[in-house]
Amino acid sequence: MLTLKQIAAKIAPLDGREAADVHSKLRNPQIYRLLTPAHAGPGRTSAAYYAENELIRARIIVALLDLNFLSAEVEEVSLALDYRTEPGFVGEVIKNPPSAEVLGGKGYHYRTGLDSIIRGALAGEDWRIRVTITRSESGERKIRAHVAWHAWQESIRASRASASARHETLMGKMEIYASGLIAPLLPPMKG
Structure with a gap:
């Protein structure tokens, strides 16, 4: 299980970027809703956790955003x-x-x-x-x-x-x- 921040940290080096830049793209409300959390974090404002498949989906999403979709x-x-x-x-x-x-x-x-x-x-x-x-x-x-x-x-x-x-x-x-x-x-x- 990964948080959105951890997903961003795994994707960022593949494109020579800062993790904060990728995290920001994925946190965009219109993009964030495309990722399905496996379960919510322990608290009301805690980070959600995502399955490994969502890391792959996020990688594809970031590539599409880079192509100006x-x-x-x-x-x-x-x-x-x-x-x-x-x-x-x-x-x-x-x-x-x-x-x-x-x-x-x-x-x-x-x-x-x-x-x-x-x-x-x-x-x-x-x-x-x-x-x-x-x-x-x-x-x-x-x-x-x-x-x-x-x-x-x-x-x-x-x-x-x-x-x-x-x-x-x-x-x-x-x-x-x-x-x-x-x-x-x-x-x-x-x-």
Whole structure:
């Protein structure tokens, strides 16, 4: 269990920052609410304690803030971390990452996007957060995000069609290399 201050202290050196700067970003009320405490501190004003998974979420959140995502956009990505990851396609075939394999390959287990990123990164896999940016007819920028294993294909044509159906203009797509971002925070792999 970690306090928000301890989380900031673990993230700060990865970007050559002061822990107070990262702590300040995470304490922003619109960002702070995206982190789920495991339990409150002992007193009314005591620091809450967070599970290790929230350290990983905080690392991703800080990276998004560094990319100038607005708080509502950060929230959209954070929600994608909570959604169940669905298997994707490689060519015409559904392909599952090795880290999701159970029962000797007879089954596959997917939990949340955050769990998939952590599990995959621990197994040496490349997991990403794919972000689609559109603009509505009223000029509002919209973000849609999902977690994906690198081998799963992404279709620009399907993204354009989806945006068009919502009367939005596709502005761009980007990938956050989640595995690389979180790797320094994970325990060493047993070799």
